[in-house]
Amino acid sequence: MAELGQEYDVIGPTELEEIKEALANKDLATAVREIQDYFEQQDRVELNIAVTGESGSGKSTFVNAFRGLEDEDEGSAPTGVVETTMEPKAYLHPEHVNVKVWDLPGIGTPNFKADKYLEQVGFQRYDFFVIVSSERFRECHVQLANEINKMKKKFYFIRSKIDCSISAESRKKSFNKEKTLNDIRDDCIRGLESIGVTSPDVFLISCFDLGSYDFSPLQETMNKSLPQFKKHLLMLALPNITLQINKKKKKELEADIWRVALISTAVAAVPDSDLSICVDILILVAVLIKYYRAFNLDEQSLQNLAERSGKPLKELKAVLKSPLHEEISQHVVKKLLSRKDNKTYIKYWLSKIPILGLLTAGPWSFVVVYRMLKTCLNELAEDAQNVIMAAFQSPV
Ligand SMILES: Nc1nc2c(ncn2[C@@H]2O[C@H](COP(=O)(O)OP(=O)(O)OP(=O)(O)O)[C@@H](O)[C@H]2O)c(=O)[nH]1
Ligand SMILES: [Mg+2]
Incomplete structure (x- = not known):
């Protein structure tokens, strides 16, 4: 389809099948319903993530970093050098309130009993557990992991405060970062195997530098085990700190474009008087706001990123190009829709569907x-990608 010019105007085979299936053998009203x-x-689904581990291992710091917050930001979990978390407490994601990250009390006190602990923290409500350790994994971690397994829940091991370990090792003359990371990982894996965990996955994390080390593999592994709607929610709620996450968010949002286009044009019975087309603008406004939030392009998220990366906010904002940064309103959406379109596109679509x-x-x-949604999504994803590069200087 060379005459269409841009790659994103062409429908892929999976999408084509989905659209055909959604419209096959039923009237339009049923398909829209x-x-x-x-x-x-998708809007109703909730994700509950439990963060547990020994006292002081960095649980609360992880709860904050996962939600894109610094420790002293409004709504962040209290952190500190003395024991701070005594009761399970849910922290809502600032943009995706259906994502709750639960900060659980510390494990490993002398009379720690994994089964009692899980009862106390109400294990049923969690989709999965993150077990945090800032040192070697110990007996209490395994007890907990075994008990979580028995309850048919998933867990992931995190070795936290990797920045500290790297900085301590870097004092040695023979320091090699990759080797140090591999040594820490192997040591954790061996430790877990020696106490009965088979083929353990360990993720090395620094909450002060979440985009580095193993955050990407961690989110990929978490994602794999979740059902479709929860996977979608987790993907959109992840802090947009690596180019890989940015790409995946775009893909996740892209997959729903045909659905939005179909309902927004099917539920609007009367053509918009300013446009020659029939469309429900409010649906489109809501979807564009969703894109904006997923890419962390709102003022507060950019501000948080500026603080985290030490780059001035102005520098991050300077790379934004999409017209949507001014405001996302009915007026702006109408302007975006009124762009002249080439008849070739209509013919192309009709030939396919x-x-x-x-x-x-x-x-x-x-x-x-x-086409309007695809263009906006591409522009916002590109802006978000440029923000990541401006914040962390080089591609992550
Ligand atoms: N350098 C470094 N310090 C960290 C990291 N994560 C946490 N810390 C520090 O470790 C200390 C304890 O962190 P918290 O998040 O309060 O630990 P916690 O597991 O919630 O502790 P309790 O609530 O008492 O069980 C704080 O001073 C944090 O700033 C990290 O990735 N790197
Ligand atoms: Mg805590």
């Missing part, structure tokens, strides 16, 4: 919305 149900389910010709709003409306 099913897509609306899909979005309602002839049923679009039967839409009340017509294939025109669908295609205009689809």
Whole structure:
């Protein structure tokens, strides 16, 4: 489709199948109702992450970093050098309130009993556990891991404060960062194996530098074991700190574009008087705000990133290009929709999905919305990518 010019105007085979399936053998009203149900389910789903480990291992710091917060930001979990967390406490994600990160009390006190502990913290409510250790893994971690296994829940081991370990080792003349990281990882794995954990995965993390070390593999592993809607929610809520996460967020959001285009053009019965197309603008405003939040492009997130990376906010903002940074309103969305479109696109779409010709709003409306969302998503993802590079200087 060389005449279409841009790669994102072409529908991929998976997407094409999904659209055909959604519209096959049913009337449009039923297809739209099913897509609306899909979005309602997506909005309702909750993710509960339990963070546990010995006192002082960095649990609360992880709870904050995972939500893109610094320890002293509003809404952050208290951290410190003396024991601070005594009761399980849920911390909501600032932009995705359905993601709750639970800061659990410390384990490993002399009378620690893993089964009692899990009862006390209400283990049923969690989708998975993160077990944090700032040193070697000990008997209490394994007791806990075994008990979590018995309860048919998932857990991930984190070796925290890696920045401290690296900085201590770097004083040696023979220091080699990669080797040090491998040694720490191997030591943790051996330690866990020696106390009965088979093929353990260990993730080396510094909460003061979450984008480095093993945060990417950790999020990938977490994602794999979650059902579809929870996976989507986790992906959007992750702090947008690596180029890899940025890319995955884009892919996650991209997958729903045809659904949004279809319902926004199917539920609007009357053409918008300012536009020649039939479209529900409010749906589009909500979706663009969702993109914005997922890429952490709002003022507060940029401010947090500036503090975390030590770069001036102005420098991060200087790389933003999308017109959506001014404001996301009905007016702005109308302006984006009124861009002139080439008839070739409509022909292309109809050749792929002839049923679009039967839409009340017509294939025109669908295609205009689809293209507008793709363009905005591409622009915002690119801005977010440039922000990451500006914050951390080089590609992560
Ligand atoms: N250098 C470094 N320090 C860390 C890291 N994570 C946590 N800390 C520090 O370790 C100390 C303890 O961290 P917390 O997050 O309060 O530990 P906790 O596990 O919640 O402790 P309790 O609530 O008492 O069980 C704090 O001074 C943190 O700043 C890290 O990744 N790197
Ligand atoms: Mg704590």
